[in-house]
Amino acid sequence: MQEVAIVGAGQSVFSRNCGMSIRELCFEAYKEAIEGLNLSHKEIDASIICSAPEYDKQRTPAALISEYLELTPKPTFYIESICSSSSTGLRVAWSLIKSGLHQVIAVIGFQKMSELTSREAAERMGRGDDIMFGSPLGITMPAGYAMYAHAHMAKYGTTEEDLALIRVKNSNYGAMNPKATYRKALSLEEILTSDVICSPLKKYDCCANADGSSCLLIASAEKAKKITSKPVWIMGIGMGTSELNMSARESLTSLNCAREAARQAYQMADLGPEDIDVAEVHDCFTIAELLAYEDLRFAQPGEGVRLIRDKQTYVGGKIPVNTDGGLLSKGHPIGATGGSQIRTIVRQLRGEAGETQVENTQIGLIHNVGGVGTYANVTILGR
Amino acid sequence: MGFEKFGVVSFTSDAKVAPLVDYLEKGKVMMTKCQQCGKAFFPPKADCPRCVSSNVEWLEISSIGTLLAFTVVNYGPSGFENDTPYTLGIAEFEEGVKVLGRVSKAISPEDVKVGMRVKLAPLKLANEQIIYEMQRS
Numbered sequence A: 001m002q003e004v005a006i007v008g009a010g011q012s013v014f015s016r017n018c019g020m021s022i023r024e025l026c027f028e029a030y031k032e033a034i035e036g037l038n039l040s041h042k043e044i045d046a047s048i049i050c051s052a053p054e055y056d057k058q059r060t061p062a063a064l065i066s067e068y069l070e071l072t073p074k075p076t077f078y079i080e081s082i083c084s085s086s087s088t089g090l091r092v093a094w095s096l097i098k099s100g101l102h103q104v105i106a107v108i109g110f111q112k113m114s115e116l117t118s119r120e121a122a123e124r125m126g127r128g129d130d131i132m133f134g135s136p137l138g139i140t141m142p143a144g145y146a147m148y149a150h151a152h153m154a155k156y157g158t159t160e161e162d163l164a165l166i167r168v169k170n171s172n173y174g175a176m177n178p179k180a181t182y183r184k185a186l187s188l189e190e191i192l193t194s195d196v197i198c199s200p201l202k203k204y205d206c207c208a209n210a211d212g213s214s215c216l217l218i219a220s221a222e223k224a225k226k227i228t229s230k231p232v233w234i235m236g237i238g239m240g241t242s243e244l245n246m247s248a249r250e251s252l253t254s255l256n257c258a259r260e261a262a263r264q265a266y267q268m269a270d271l272g273p274e275d276i277d278v279a280e281v282h283d284c285f286t287i288a289e290l291l292a293y294e295d296l297r298f299a300q301p302g303e304g305v306r307l308i309r310d311k312q313t314y315v316g317g318k319i320p321v322n323t324d325g326g327l328l329s330k331g332h333p334i335g336a337t338g339g340s341q342i343r344t345i346v347r348q349l350r351g352e353a354g355e356t357q358v359e360n361t362q363i364g365l366i367h368n369v370g371g372v373g374t375y376a377n378v379t380i381l382g383r
Numbered sequence B: 001m002g003f004e005k006f007g008v009v010s011f012t013s014d015a016k017v018a019p020l021v022d023y024l025e026k027g028k029v030m031m032t033k034c035q036q037c038g039k040a041f042f043p044p045k046a047d048c049p050r051c052v053s054s055n056v057e058w059l060e061i062s063s064i065g066t067l068l069a070f071t072v073v074n075y076g077p078s079g080f081e082n083d084t085p086y087t088l089g090i091a092e093f094e095e096g097v098k099v100l101g102r103v104s105k106a107i108s109p110e111d112v113k114v115g116m117r118v119k120l121a122p123l124k125l126a127n128e129q130i131i132y133e134m135q136r137s
Helices: A022-034 A061-068 A085-098 A118-125 A141-156 A160-174 A188-192 A221-227 A256-269 A286-295 A304-309 A326-330 A334-349 B019-025
Strands: A004-011 A046-050 A076-079 A104-112 A196-198 A211-220 A232-241 A278-280 A363-370 A375-382 B030-034 B056-060 B065-073 B086-093 B097-103 B117-124 B130-136
Touching: A004 A022, A004 A085, A004 A221, A004 A334, A022 A061, A022 A104, A022 A211, A046 A061, A046 A085, A046 A334, A061 A076, A061 A104, A076 A085, A085 A104, A085 A211, A085 A232, A085 A334, A085 A363, A085 A375, A104 A334, A141 A196, A141 A286, A141 B065, A141 B086, A160 A188, A160 A286, A160 A304, A160 A326, A196 B065, A211 A221, A211 A334, A232 A256, A232 A334, A256 A286, A256 A363, A256 A375, A278 A334, A286 A304, A286 A363, A326 A334, A334 A363, A334 A375, B019 B030, B019 B056, B019 B130, B065 B097, B086 B117, B097 B117
Parallel strands: A046 A076, A046 A104, A278 A363, B097 B130
Antiparallel strands: A004 A211, A004 A232, A104 A211, A232 A375, A363 A375, B030 B056, B065 B086, B065 B117, B086 B097, B117 B130
């Protein structure tokens, strides 16, 4: 399906404290995305700005970013689905181009987590769940995923070591990513002996907040061929939603939203899990990557551990996953994360992934989840 | 008003399901059920979106449930600093609902296991707030 393409993809360096304003941070990603393209900013006829507003100081940032990048007076607006905001932005951009309303759209995601004090961040963290029946009991993001981890361990015999192996892999690739916050390979022992945050999840099972931005430039087929010789085509998009309150969910060993998003994306692309050459999955916690293996049908339910134990999700394995180090290494600037994951797959498909390049990649997949498995976007790209 | 009494920390006060708090004060953990289609709701809903009806009744969750998932929280959010460590769990009950709640501090964290049998009971907190917890059955 060659109707809508990603023509450019960029991201800033992700870090614990970027030392610049959000507009300057967004410029970093925009610059990398547009460099080398036969595209003037005047041809960008809409922009979609993505972040999680509870972590922003600036109210209604869309106009501010648009102003700084001189994208005015063209339309700009804001999209939010927490950690999956920028892949939801891509979904909206796809629709707007398919409809014929726009030809070239910039999807810009950002978050400057360092703008909040740790006290302010803890207050917002406390309101991340259902404020009537979840937050009043003290549930947090790590607590939610930790419950999935214990449920998965009890049902399938998954171990804490299996989860740690995921961090070993991702830290190995994070060490090779100059834009990652954490660039150090971790040993199994370091991970297993780190401080327990919410049992069974330890410090190194969890990603860290970060500052960062991402930018995707999306174009119609006709425009894309003029802008670049290496368009990456959007072949399938899917989105699903789970109940916010975990007690209302059907499964505690799988994310319903991700299964639904994957079903839609595979169907639209007319492809299956066996066709995917490389994937980026939302590893906000190690258990989240394991659930993704199964929700994306790279493995049967309960058998995802075999992929990591046998190193099948390393480069050279059956289905390499998170070759950029994942959120666990890069850090997680909420609104920017989806765009960063998509950028990695774009670079893999263009053969620009350097020492983590997967050979002969034709099809790549991105799984980007918001909240504790609340929203999910699955995107399938091809060259 | 009325719902502000629910929770270690409260974030909201007005809710049609505020009677949950009154029932907790009387020693009962309740769910709602649509009187038309019979669907059980926890968290309790004041409305059934399937029947587009607000004709729901309150019923007690009195069965023995099974713990499906749990975690011992060592780092809590704002307002929970003096409460850690605490254990959260999700249990499934015969009334047809799952409940997210605290696991009683009377159960040692090492003894909490997926599959254990639990019952629900109200828990009055030192600050006069009220929640429910899962106790060993």
